[in-house]
Amino acid sequence: MPARNRRLPRHRAWPLTVTDIHECLGPDLARATDLQFLTGHDSGTIVLGAAWVAPCPRNHGRGIHPDSVGFRTDVHPVDAAERATVRAVLRAQALPQLREWITQAIAADETWRLAPHQHYWRLTDGRLTHRDED
Numbered sequence: 001m002p003a004r005n006r007r008l009p010r011h012r013a014w015p016l017t018v019t020d021i022h023e024c025l026g027p028d029l030a031r032a033t034d035l036q037f038l039t040g041h042d043s044g045t046i047v048l049g050a051a052w053v054a055p056c057p058r059n060h061g062r063g064i065h066p067d068s069v070g071f072r073t074d075v076h077p078v079d080a081a082e083r084a085t086v087r088a089v090l091r092a093q094a095l096p097q098l099r100e101w102i103t104q105a106i107a108a109d110e111t112w113r114l115a116p117h118q119h120y121w122r123l124t125d126g127r128l129t130h131r132d133e134d
Contacts, residue, residue: 007039012077015047015086016095021073024095031102033070038077045122047086048094049074052105052117071102078123086123093128094121 008014014037021035033053051072078086101119105112121130 008077011080013080013083014075015078015083015090016075020087020091020095021075024091024099025102026099031070031106032073033068034072035075036072037075043076045124046076046120047078047123047128048076048090048098048121050098050101050119052113054114054116071105073098085126089123089126089128090121094130097121097130 018035025032051074053068053070053072055069098119098121105117118133119130120133121128
């Protein structure tokens with residue numbers, strides 16, 4: 001992404017590219033409704049987030065638009081000096097785990113699909129961890 005379109009301070013960078021995500025998800029990309037490169041506040045140790053947006057009503061019986069139902073992926077910015085290292089870890093570990101999480105979600109029962117779910121990957125001291133945070 002060109003620097004003028006980045007909307008990030010010079011000392012911050014996204015560890016993944018759109019191409020990385022496309023290569024990871026392959027045919028499952030059709031199920032993704034939203035891919036965002038976050039620009040807001042520091043996410044702490046979170047480097048990648050995924051969410052299932054369920055077709056459940058949110059506000060007093062109102063449902064959500066069918067086009068919004070699906071998977072959302074958020075790439076969190078990291079320190080620019082650590083970008084290459086973080087990218088290597090995410091490509092080797094997190095992206096295959098993301099694809100597996102999506103594959104399991106697609107095969108999940110109706111009860112799982114009717115509720116929203118979030119999954120985060122955190123990088124602390126070079127160690128990647130991930131978990132559901134429903």
